[in-house]
Amino acid sequence: MGLGSQKDDIGDLRQLQLAPLRGKGSLRLWMSVGMALVAAFTMVTRLPWTIAGGWLTAALLFSIWSYRSIAKLPLGEARLSGAIEFRHCNRHALYSALLWMPTFWLQGWTPGLDHVLSMWTISLLMMLTLAMVAHSVPMACALFIAPVSLSAAAALVRAGAPQLASVALVAGFLLCAFCVRFAQNYVRFRRAEEILHEKTETVSLLLREFEETSADWLWQTDSNRRLVHVSPRLAYALGAPADALEGMLLLQALSGDSWETGQFPKSLHDLAERMKRRESFSNLIVPVSIGGKPRWWELSASPRLDDQGKYLGFRGVGSDVTEQRASAEQIAKMARFDNLTGLPNRLHLNEDLGRALTHAIEAKARCALLMIDLDRFKAVNDTLGHPTGDKLLAQVAARLKSMMERGMSCGRLGGDEFAVVLQNVASADAAEELAHRIIAALSRPYVVDNHQLFVGASVGYAMGPHDGATVETLTRNADLALYKSKDKGGNVVAPYVASLHAQAEERRVMEQELRGALDRGEFELYYQPVVTAEDGTLNGFEALIRWTNQKLGNVSPGRFIPLAEDSRLIAPIGEWVLRTACAEAMRWPSNLKVAINVSAEQLTDPNFASVVVSALAQSGLPPQRLEIEVTESVFLRDGGGAAQLLDQLLALGIRLSLDDFGTGYSSLGYLRKTHFSTIKVDRTFVQGAAKGATESIAIIRAVVALADSLGMATTAEGAETELEVETIRTLGCSNIQGYYYGRPMPSDDVLALFRQPESRSSAAA
Structure with a gap:
């Protein structure tokens, strides 16, 4: 498996080297023909025309044959290994070198340095042109340049110019090295280009798949915060054609009808400020108006910069989280409201009481907490069943809620226990008067499933911050007062007094002693x-x-x-x-x-x-x-x-x-x-x-x-x-x-x- 992978890599390398030769056959042909004509005209002044003409005929025929032969090769085909084509190009380069080498050997007919230099100049041009055309195939270049350089050097030595022969050898060596180095850089460049292209295609594919299969969409703005490259999914989400959204301000697209009034929600102002400061943001929840209907979007984005660090705009992703937000709000409501009665639960009441206490302390005012417990409710549950008891609790909650005025809030603590929070209460007498009215209202008969039911109520209350400066303390003291009212037989209002703590402590000690009384006889x-x-x-x-x-x-x-x-x-x-x-x-x-x-x-x-x-x-x-x-x-x-x-x-x-x-x-x-x-x-x-x-x-x-x-x-x-x-x-x-x-x-x-x-x-x- 490792050998197969190695062969595939070599094949890819050959195809990268052969690909630049595709489409350059005519250039090679005309180059060969032109250089052959120049060489023949140079030789004809010193050599018999039969020799010069014979070489020119051979050179022209070889050029045409080589052009047709190479033109038939599938150069740069990714599905082929390229080994045959590679060897074919190398052979033609060697054949071309063998054709040009006699131009230096024939100098024996007409000795003279100037003629040798003329042929070397023509050959050097031929080598340079080949290096430029076939630089990606260094082996072919070397098979042509090396023999020609050696032949030129030999002719220059024979002409009595060994220094020029050295120059010819060095020039040939440098050309060969140039071709090898250039080919390596070319292959690296093409490899990097292909990898980048693959990555780009992969990213594009992933982005297309992301937009096709996910509920999210991509969005992009320019440096002026206007939408650019609007995707179909973004256009669908905004309920407008993509071309109509192109160039529109992002804030305008999101705000809808409120754009004209300028009355934006705080989160949209936050979005605008972050984009203005070119700050990245993540999971930012913003309200969006789509066709006049409110929606909620979650946006994340980062600023785009070019290679020189110039700011280009923002690119990000968004999704519609309206349903998730509605579910979260419902869960939050369930966590803060009682499912049976719809009243605030203990958590919500504690928050209300905390605010009432804070205001009372700051304004040097009073607040109150009334704890309410139904009398004889367990008898209803036990005799008529829990469904009837639940319906009774719902009616109790409705009566209690109907009595609430400004600055009052009521809720269910659990079971048959309720509470009322009073803000800015004038005095303890006002709290007690409300407690008596609550007992009177809750003691009126109820009709549930054709049953006429009677329950009473016991109320204990504590005044804040006098009876407690914290939610926990005030709740505990109101509960002690409620216990006192229940202890008096029910349908009674009991205020908190300090002695209740002593009674509670006495009860605690008595219970502790009672637990071991049997064992102690x-x-x-x-x-x-x-x-x-x-x-x-x-x-x-x-x-x-x-x-x-x-x-x-x-x-x-x-x-x-x-x-x-x-x-x-x-x-x-x-x-x-x-x-x-x-x-x-x-x-x-x-x-x-x-x-x-x-x-x-x-x-x-x-x-x-x-x-x-x-x-x-x-x-x-x-x-x-x-x-x-x-x-x-x-x-x-x-x-x-x-x-x-x-x-x-x-x-x-x-x-x-x-x-x-x-x-x-x-x-x-x-x-x-x-x-x-x-x-x-x-x-x-x-x-x-x-x-x-x-x-x-x-x-x-x-x-x-x-x-x-x-x-x-x-x-x-x-x-x-x-x-x-x-x-x-x-x-x-x-x-x-x-x-x-x-x-x-x-x-x-x-x-x-x-x-x-x-x-x-x-x-x-």
Whole structure:
């Protein structure tokens, strides 16, 4: 393969040398004929005409034969190796030298230096002419020049002029060297020319292919920034014929109708300035008007310079990026706006808040951030499904957006949480007044898919820069205020106050301690008696958890139970309560039951039923002695799963009690679906009835009547005085629970109650 490549290179070299000879046959013929005639006329003055005529005839015949012979050769054909043609030219040069050599040998007939010099002059002209015509074939030149020079030198020596003979030899040598050197330079030049031509063709081909296959196009301007060499693709992109665009200012072609008004976008001014300063630019996005329609182009270009460094204009490439820009804008919008509601998202709101804070600090004004959280929204999602919840959120966003005025912006932070940024707010009262209006607007009923829905809203707000000089600080403080408003029960506006940090820190410490409380054995169960209303007979206890921490002391359940639910710790704590209470109840008389409060978070765990079964089996407690107490929130937090789990517990023989009946939402549907054994009347109604409040008395009577009709018992909570106990008995409640019969007590005190009769009997004996 290497030999083949070498042969190809040699063939190319021969063709480069032979190519200049093509078309010069007539010149060689007339040169040969003319020199032969001059030589013959010179010889005829000294030699017999027969000799001179014979040589002239031979010279003319050889010239004609050589012309015809070489004319038939395919000189410079790239598809041939050129070896035959090369040898043919060399042979003809040698034959021509042999023809001219006798002109010096014949000088013996007429000795004399002047005649030899005349023939040498003619031969020298012949050699020079051949060197000029056949300079690209140095071998042929050498085959002619060397013999002729040697013959001339020999004739000059014989004529008695050795110095001139030396001159003849040197002249022949220099001519041969000139031909070789000239041929080398010629070949190099042609090689470079061919390479440049190939590169030019390659570049042209690539450019044509680039314009034909790509969405980009080439453009070029002169030194006056006018378009030149307008390509068809550029003309198509500009929507005008190429000849109409030729010579037009680039800025005029790009600006369209705005060229007359002179109102150019900033990016076009930037383009003009860079071209004016002759600076290269890359990926410059400029607006373009094509037929009155706006488009976006991406341009890159560099200045063109000639060999002397003279500025010629710009050459570059461009492409239409309108679709890509639209996609990028859509992506940017998606990154800054909420897909569901169309409101600004957290990122966008943070930017608005940052600008509001900056302005407030510089102008010594105020701004505000309102954090909004919907109340009872999870119940909508759980009962009617997420599609309905999404439609509700869209209506909430529309109401919120309709309330926005100048200097206000609202957005969705995520889930059912929204926020409002207020610029230049006059005072905290103005922010609070807007918050109340927002709660009123969002609390109006909604109609979604033929469902009438009610949700409320809780709002917490912070004032900037007083409550926070940075976006992060102000957002954190407004969030603390929102948490405070939720903690108050919802539909409340809460401002940020410094004490909220202490509460948040207390909550953090409490959660940290709560996570290790089980392992440290810090929990203890207390038991409060439940008696029969008719005769005060003890029929069971309600298990109540207590927590004593080394750092925090005694922590009430009202503080740590909600925290346990939020931090997902209620499941292990609830399981400990269940197992401990069941084991403790086995130490009581067999007619007493134990009631355990179960959180809504526990009932969302599908393994809760198996935990109850395990606790009963491990302790040996009969299912009939276990009563599970739940609140109405259980059914609002879960879309049917809690009811199914409670049905499983009922199937095991476990008793169910509905706590805090009537204090929350309408519970009649739950009573119809789930067979509760007991309904517990909240202590607020008990206290109200004892004071003669007709509403409380009516509610208790209604609950008792409802329970009796459904075959359920009623337990009145919070009885603390004899009057309250008598009122409960009069109204017909089945059971009573409260301080009047006993406060919550530890397990040892409960066991002491059962040992008291035995101790008294022993003392009497």
